[in-house]
C-alpha cells in the first residue's frame with residue numbers, strides 16, 4: 001500500500017509553472033518590482049490563516065498578497081498538509097517560493113533559487129528538499145511494530161483506502177488521495193480500548209518519535225516542527241541577502257498551536273482570529289500581534305500594517 005502511495009505522482013503542474021523560478025528572480029531584479037532585494041520574508045500557515053477556514057479561499061488577503069508580490073518579498077507557505085495537497089494551492093496562488101510540508105517534516109526549495117548550494121538537500125523533481133522529519137516508510141514500520149507490541153489495532157492513513165480517508169476527514173475523494181501522499185507524518189486512529197494510549201506513548205517515546213493529537217487523528221512523526229524548517233530557510237535568506245545584514249524583517253502568520261514554533265522564530269509573529277472571532281489561547285508570545293480579522297481578513301490587515309510601517 002505504502003509504495004503505491006509514494007509512487008503516485010504528485011499533481012502534475014504545467015511545465016511553464018515548474019521552471020519559472022529563475023524568471024521570477026530575473027523579473028524581480030530587473031526593476032519590474034519595487035525592490036531589488038526584499039527587506040522582508042513572510043512565512044504563513046495555510047488553513048485558517050491565509051486560507052479561509054471554511055471556504056479555503058484567499059480572496060480576503062488579495063490586497064496584501066499583491067503588495068507582497070510587487071515588493072519582491074518571498075512568501076513561504078508552511079502547512080501540515082502534504083506536498084501533493086500544497087501544490088494545487090501554489091498553482092492557484094502563482095506561488096514560486098519555498099514551502100514547508102507536513103508540520104516542518106520537509107522543506108521544499110525550488111531548484112536554483114539561491115545563488116549558493118544549499119547543504120544537505122535531496123533533488124526531487126524541480127525542488128531541492130531538506131528532510132527534517134522521519135521518512136514515511138520508517139513511521140509506517142514503527143506504527144506496525146507498536147501495534148504488534150500493544151496487541152491493539154492502530155489504523156493509519158497507509159492502511160486506509162482513499163474512500164475511508166474521505167469518510168473519516170470529510171475531504172472529497174480526490175483530495176483524500178492527495179492527503180494520502182504522505183512523506184513525514186502518519187495520522188492514525190486507535191481502534192482498541194483508550195487505556196492503551198499511555199502504552200502507545202511509551203512505545204513512541206522509546207523510538208525517539210513524537211505523537212500529537214489533532215481533531216480526528218493522532219499523528220506519528222519525527223522530531224520536526226514548523227519552526228526548525230523556518231530557521232533553516234531564514235539562514236538561507238540571510239546568506240542570499242548578506243548585504244542586508246540583520247535588516248531583514250521576518251514575519252510569520254498563523255492561527256493555531258502548531259504554528260507557535262514558527263511564530264517564535266520571527267520578529268513579527270501574527271495570530272489571526274478563529275471563525276468564532278477568538279484567538280487560540282494556547283498561542284502566547286511576548287511580541288505577538290493579534291490581527292483583527294478571521295483568517296485571511298486578519299492576514300490582509302496585519303501584512304498591510306507591517307508593510308506600511310517597516
Ligand SMILES: [Mg+2]
Nearest residue numbers: 045047048255
Ligand atoms: Mg492553521
